Amino acid sequence: MDQQLEASTLGMWVFLVTEIMFFGGMFMAYILYRILYPEAWVLGSHHLNVSLGALNTGVLICSSLTMALAVRSAQVSSRKGQIVNLVLTILLGSTFLVVKYFEYKEKFEHHLVPGPHFDMSLPQAAQQQLFFSIYFMLTGIHAAHMIVGIVLMFVILVMAMRNRFSSAYYTPVEISGLYWHFVDIVWIFLFPLLYLLGAHLGAHGG
């Protein structure tokens, strides 16, 4: 059983490495265009809502704690602990997505979504449009990962309710936990890189 858990953990990490490279490509695009258009990146960053970004960072860190505690509950064969922590994780993950929805809505209202309705009266509008393309790509795919994670947590929750996990066997909880923490790590990098990069240069959002 131990060997099976080890093999599954290794397999999950191999998958997560492909995810690292997947997000890595998008981070590469971010780095490259930030080097090419540093001013536009600062201007674009000022349009993002730092408070909501910080709130979401906190929400995700809380969800990582509840996830870790859910895995721990499975390790000590606590059915109640698993259910409580998994429900909390699902709720926190959903909170993140709701906050993200309001952020996206604001971007649509302020004509900051790349496309025919982008506000071209902004300084360096073309380059800022590029910033927002990369912003929506990175956060959008991150949000998609969150949705997958929440669905995964529902599956694990149902399995936990049916008493499928104990200290002898908790591989699915552990593996799904790894995925959840990985999505948290992506956001840990997205928050300073997207929201905070121009904060010291006198922020005035709009």
Place this chain on the structure above:
Amino acid sequence: MSSHIVTPVRTYVVIFVSLLVLTAVTYLVATQDFGAMNTPIALAVALLKASLVVIYFMGVRYNTPLTKVVVIAGFFWLFILFGLTLNDYLTRGWLGVPGR
């Protein structure tokens, strides 16, 4: 059968609080002007936070050496991607191109 090391709740809470504190640090540092150092500091804090999550929340410290190698190799390849791409783009202006 269950010979696994169960991390005490206290450890998880300590890591959780550290992550929140480091998030506050990132924010405070970002509002101060350190010139060219703002981004390196932000990245260093983010790397520290990511390491805490990987080592404690994801429990890599209890994993087999093989898994640890895979984890480290993953991040290593990411830096090869960044390094070699920037090696190209950042040096393009260094040499004149004949005929231009």
